[in-house]
Amino acid sequence: MSEIKEVIVKTDRLATDKYQVNMGPQHPSTHGVLRLLVTLEGEKVLNVQPHTGYIHSGIEKMCEAISYPQIIHLTDRMDYLSAHMSNEAVALCVENALQIEVPDRVKYIRTIMDELTRLASHQLWWCVYGMDLGALTTFFYGLRDRELILDIFEETCGARMTVSYSTPGGLMFDIHPNFQKRVKDYIKYFKTKLPEYDQLLSGNVIMRERTEGIGYLTLEEAIDFGVTGPSGRASGFSCDVRKHQPYSAYPFVKFNEILDHRCDSLARYEVRIKEMWESISIIEQLIDNIPEGDYAVKMKGVLKLPEGEFYQRAESARGEFGVFIVSDGKKNPYRVKFRSPGFSNLFALNNMAKGHKIADLVAIMSTLDLIIPDIDR
Amino acid sequence: MAFNIYDFTTLTHDIHVGLAESFSPVLATTIEWVIVGVVYLLFVALFGLFLVYAERKVCAAFQQRLGPTRVGPWGLLQTIADFIKLLMKELIMPRKADRFLYNLAPFIVIIASFLAIAVLPFAPGLQSLDFDIGVFYLTAVSSVGVIGILLAGWSSNNKYSLIGAMRSGAQILSYELSVSLSLLTMVVFAGTMQFSAIVEGQRDAWFIFSGHIPAVIAFVVFLIAGTAETNRGPFDLAEAESELVAGFHTEYSGIKFAMFFLAEYINLFIVSAVAATVFLGGWMPLHFGNFESFNHVMDFIPPVMWFFMKVLGVIFVIMWFKWTFPRLRVDQILTLEWKYLLPINLVNILLMALVVLTKFHF
Numbered sequence: 001m002s003e004i005k006e007v008i009v010k011t012d013r014l015a016t017d018k019y020q021v022n023m024g025p026q027h028p029s030t031h032g033v034l035r036l037l038v039t040l041e042g043e044k045v046l047n048v049q050p051h052t053g054y055i056h057s058g059i060e061k062m063c064e065a066i067s068y069p070q071i072i073h074l075t076d077r078m079d080y081l082s083a084h085m086s087n088e089a090v091a092l093c094v095e096n097a098l099q100i101e102v103p104d105r106v107k108y109i110r111t112i113m114d115e116l117t118r119l120a121s122h123q124l125w126w127c128v129y130g131m132d133l134g135a136l137t138t139f140f141y142g143l144r145d146r147e148l149i150l151d152i153f154e155e156t157c158g159a160r161m162t163v164s165y166s167t168p169g170g171l172m173f174d175i176h177p178n179f180q181k182r183v184k185d186y187i188k189y190f191k192t193k194l195p196e197y198d199q200l201l202s203g204n205v206i207m208r209e210r211t212e213g214i215g216y217l218t219l220e221e222a223i224d225f226g227v228t229g230p231s232g233r234a235s236g237f238s239c240d241v242r243k244h245q246p247y248s249a250y251p252f253v254k255f256n257e258i259l260d261h262r263c264d265s266l267a268r269y270e271v272r273i274k275e276m277w278e279s280i281s282i283i284e285q286l287i288d289n290i291p292e293g294d295y296a297v298k299m300k301g302v303l304k305l306p307e308g309e310f311y312q313r314a315e316s317a318r319g320e321f322g323v324f325i326v327s328d329g330k331k332n333p334y335r336v337k338f339r340s341p342g343f344s345n346l347f348a349l350n351n352m353a354k355g356h357k358i359a360d361l362v363a364i365m366s367t368l369d370l371i372i373p374d375i376d377r
Numbered sequence: 378m379a380f381n382i383y384d385f386t387t388l389t390h391d392i393h394v395g396l397a398e399s400f401s402p403v404l405a406t407t408i409e410w411v412i413v414g415v416v417y418l419l420f421v422a423l424f425g426l427f428l429v430y431a432e433r434k435v436c437a438a439f440q441q442r443l444g445p446t447r448v449g450p451w452g453l454l455q456t457i458a459d460f461i462k463l464l465m466k467e468l469i470m471p472r473k474a475d476r477f478l479y480n481l482a483p484f485i486v487i488i489a490s491f492l493a494i495a496v497l498p499f500a501p502g503l504q505s506l507d508f509d510i511g512v513f514y515l516t517a518v519s520s521v522g523v524i525g526i527l528l529a530g531w532s533s534n535n536k537y538s539l540i541g542a543m544r545s546g547a548q549i550l551s552y553e554l555s556v557s558l559s560l561l562t563m564v565v566f567a568g569t570m571q572f573s574a575i576v577e578g579q580r581d582a583w584f585i586f587s588g589h590i591p592a593v594i595a596f597v598v599f600l601i602a603g604t605a606e607t608n609r610g611p612f613d614l615a616e617a618e619s620e621l622v623a624g625f626h627t628e629y630s631g632i633k634f635a636m637f638f639l640a641e642y643i644n645l646f647i648v649s650a651v652a653a654t655v656f657l658g659g660w661m662p663l664h665f666g667n668f669e670s671f672n673h674v675m676d677f678i679p680p681v682m683w684f685f686m687k688v689l690g691v692i693f694v695i696m697w698f699k700w701t702f703p704r705l706r707v708d709q710i711l712t713l714e715w716k717y718l719l720p721i722n723l724v725n726i727l728l729m730a731l732v733v734l735t736k737f738h739f
Contacts, residue, residue: 019536021536021537027622028622029620043540043544043707130703133703133704134610134611134613134702134703134704135701135702135703135704136436136440136610136700137436137439137440137700137701139440140440140441140442141440141441144441200701201703204702204703206611206702206703206704206705206709207703209705209706209709210703210705210706210709357706357707357708358540358620359614359620359704359706359707360706362620
């Protein structure tokens with residue numbers, strides 16, 4: 001009798017053995033150099049501990065040594081998929097500090113560029129999400145459409161990803177004469193291609209099974225962790241800076257803030273798909289009405305911000321992007337702090353992934369749309 | 378030597394007689410073994426390379442791109458170039474790996490595939506092992522491969538490998554049931570386990586037509602379970618790239634990795650060949666009852682062609698699965714098997730037995 005009991009105890013202990021797996025910094029699904037210390041029991045995730053810092057580049061510190069227009073070029077390198085939003089946030093912050101009013105033309109062009117960037121970013125997110133679920137074909141469908149947006153960017157400002165297009169006082173250059181036509185052609189084209197995304201992935205039974213009820217993030221948790229952007233809005237957290245603190249041309253356009261109260265992976269997926277439709281509608285409202293005028297305000301050679309603290313928010317493709325500048329009146333800032341959406345979103349991962357399988361951990365992490373240089377800065 | 382593309386029986390017979398006349402019986406048998414072995418090796422290597430190329434072209438077509446185009450005409454030599462590259466790669470073994478098992482694992486996987494391929498009838502007279510328990514033998518040897526996968530995962534001393542191997546073990550053991558039961562359904566219908574007899578039984582109509590509803594159900598179940606058995610998408614949990622890096626073969630490099638890679642494609646061929654043989658008539662041409670002229674035209678195409686056309690058709694469908702569907706999760710994959718496919722299969726066998734008893738078939 002005692003022998004049997006011992007065997008049972010032994011197997012019991014074997015079955016509940018925990019082990020730890022280092023996911024990353026080199027792992028195909030971490031999209032860069034994120035390291036997750038995952039505690040597993042069999043395939044079940046017990047705890048996820050993110051470790052950041054593998055690609056820390058000290059951008060905030062570097063900003064203290066350079067002038068305000070130069071900061072723009074560093075912000076490209078943080079969230080490289082929503083480079084233009086970061087540029088714009090810095091530009092707006094400096095403009096507000098200097099109390100400069102930019103022409104309407106600049107506002108319109110900035111907003112169109114914002115939304116094109118958001119489209120490109122969401123497209124890339126969509127392809128990568130499909131890949132993380134194991135549907136490899138999505139990758140090429142998404143990149144096919146994104147490529148054309150990057151072509152437009154290239155024609156507009158010479159760069160495909162790190163655009164550096166907005167600058168304090170306006171834009172680096174005026175738009176290319178082809179810009180309006182190309183954007184309109186693209187919108188026409190993409191309106192026929194976006195339903196393909198639904199056909200390929202959204203309606204798929206396996207995809208539904210893999211996302212419905214997975215990675216639950218309650219509204220309270222979302223607010224506690226500061227999860228913003230599409231990930232926060234999928235938990236019903238109304239956090240769209242474009243609505244709550246409109247900047248650039250957002251006050252002139254009509255659009256909906258996409259909210260979803262289902263809080264799971266599927267909600268986060270659908271919020272992004274619907275946001276693509278909203279972006280299309282915003283671009284359509286603006287593209288024909290770009291007013292004539294200057295593309296930039298004449299600025300001084302050396303920008304000096306008045307002494308004080310300045311904060312500007314902008315809605316990047318993955319959440320609220322904030323720029324906090326402390327100035328002591330010199331030509332370079334005293335301190336700069338960026339509030340990056342990825343950092344806050346990442347740390348909600350543990351609450352979302354606990355108790356799910358390791359395959360779901362990857363799928364959940366992917367719905368947060370993390371960009372690692374954005375987290376590490 | 379009479380060579381007839383429509384029937385290889387005379388050719389193989391002539392070779393046998395020729396060898397038996399010139400050499401002693403022992404030597405003749407040995408030479409035959411060597412010839413058969415070399416032919417199979419060559420076939421598997423070449424067909425495996427072709428399948429890799431086909432997969433790349435098919436997936437490129439699904440993904441709106443061109444696939445390999447640079448090496449050779451239409452990129453035909455691409456896989457050969459890749460293979461040479463793999464041959465020259467350094468073999469790296471993890472320091473704490475179990476050396477013996479680590480080296481043994483790829484061979485077990487590939488030997489299991491070779492064993493299974495022996496019973497497949499490619500054309501009349503072109504089959505090396507014609508057992509009366511062919512179907513049983515095939516299901517038996519095809520499940521040996523999982524031992525190799527488990528050993529690979531265990532001996533690599535890597536957690537990802539181990540998770541991949543455990544998933545693979547659970548998955549293949551479960552889907553083995555569905556594969557065997559759907560084949561058993563057709564065995565009930567054919568009344569034999571011998572592959573040549575099964576093909577012969579489909580002279581007038583392929584089993585998928587003559588067995589109607591239960592045969593179609595069995596075919597669908599076999600395709601799903603067969604895809605799962607070959608560890609291909611959407612059931613590629615064992616090597617789930619986005620989760621487990623490369624699953625059970627994460628730590629393998631060079632030629633040992635190539636063996637796993639080749640084995641995957643041979644298994645794909647085996648599953649498709651079995652589907653073609655048992656459900657789609659093997660090398661039998663497509664015949665429709667009384668359309669004499671149509672049947673004659675179909676007879677004109679050699680049986681080998683028929684066999685490979687069917688196999689490639691099934692392979693295309695399985696590739697289609699892989700490049701369209703997302704991957705299932707490990708609990709969903711087991712749910713699919715134990716809660717859906719297995720009961721359906723059991724009911725289906727009953728249905729097939731009724732069909733055979735009442736003679737309600739064509």
